Amino acid sequence: MSEQDPTDLTGFIAGLPKAELHVHHVGSASPRIVAELAARHPDSPVPKDPDALAEFFTFRDFAHFIEIYVSVVDLIRDPEDIRLLTFEVAREMARQNIRYAELTVTPHGFTRRGIPAEGVMEAIEDARRAAERELGLVLRWCFDIPGELGLPAAEETARMACELRPEGLVSFGLGGPEIGVPRPQFRPFFDRAIAEGLHSVPHAGETTGPETVWDALRELRAERIGHGTSSVRDPRLLEHLAEHRIPLEVCPTSNVATRAVTVLEEHPVRDMVAAGVPVTINSDDPPMFGTDLNTEYAVAARLLDLDETGLAELARNAVEASFLDTPAKSRLSGEIDSYLSSWLQRRPGNGSSAQDPRRNGWTP
Secondary structure, three states, X not given: OOOOOOOOHHHHHHHOOEEEEEEEOHHHOOXXXXXXXXXXXXXXXXXXXXXXXXXXXXXXXXXXXHHHXXXXXXXXXXXXXXXXXXXXXXXXXXXOOEEEEEEEEOHHHHHOOOOOHHHHHHHHHHHHHHHHHHHOOEEEEEEEEEHHHHHHHHHHHHHXXXXXXXXXXXXXXXXXXXXXXXXXXXXXXXXXXHHOOOEEOOEEOOOOOHHHHHHHHHHOOOOOEEEOHHHHHOHHHHHHHHHOOOOEEEOHHHHHHOOOOOOHHHOOHHHHHHOOXXXXXXXXXXXHHOOOHHHHHHHHHHHHOOOHHHHHHHHHHHHHHOOOOHHHHHHHHHHHHHHHHHHHHOOOOOOOOOOOOOOOOOOO
């Protein structure tokens, strides 16, 4: 591997060891995999041509995004599809030097298609073990409720999380549309998951106001907030998030694609950081939004005026906000520090010939 220009911020991001905390399983399917699945299931409206997927993934609004997302979910029809998808998503992550990811899985989307729940668990776990063994990527799961499907879906998701709990499962979430889907109704299911030792990570405040974030905190005992874009409209909420060190999982390009934010230049991440709120940068549904985590770090660098040191701090934020244990956090943060130090030493005038610090095989 050739050494990169030490003045190149894009190159720095590419080699930076990273953790990702807000990224969806089906929503991470690459155009190649989506097209392959669509070809296997010709009754689907999803295009079979990878080049046509770009137009297909252009969203009018958040409701249209959900409609398209569900059509892709419908391409996953048996455990083999799930295993293929999961491992290929892991491969794309590993190519970006992502060391650790908490991947949001919506198991109800598979079981409602008739795939046995046990088959779902076996497929994702087999892919998880293979990803760690073959790619050096550590995967963990967040099982989320598709909120638009109501309490029956919540009950089934909680049952799978608590009774069939796979080894990699660490958290319990809530996704889908926020408008017309109040958070408090899901409290019993979060209470059950939390009692079983799972962490609470619901989406809130993306397409609704800060009151939805308050509901997630008070009713669902959220430890992190998915998106939380509207939090900046409530100074008291920002103060609460900062004081209690509750991270926001920020996905800039996604927020523009779903019209939660008008343009990137108006993204509220600057106000979040200025208020002292812990922020992590994530890709959400990367191929659908024409992005990946490296691109989102470049966006964050522009929005927050970050250099390499600032980007490394952003990467450490994600590690700290993760559900890794303390020794594993220390090891991954140490890898980030070593990478930054080696990169800076290679700068012209520093007189160092340090080797490319990227390495494979990080394990918690």
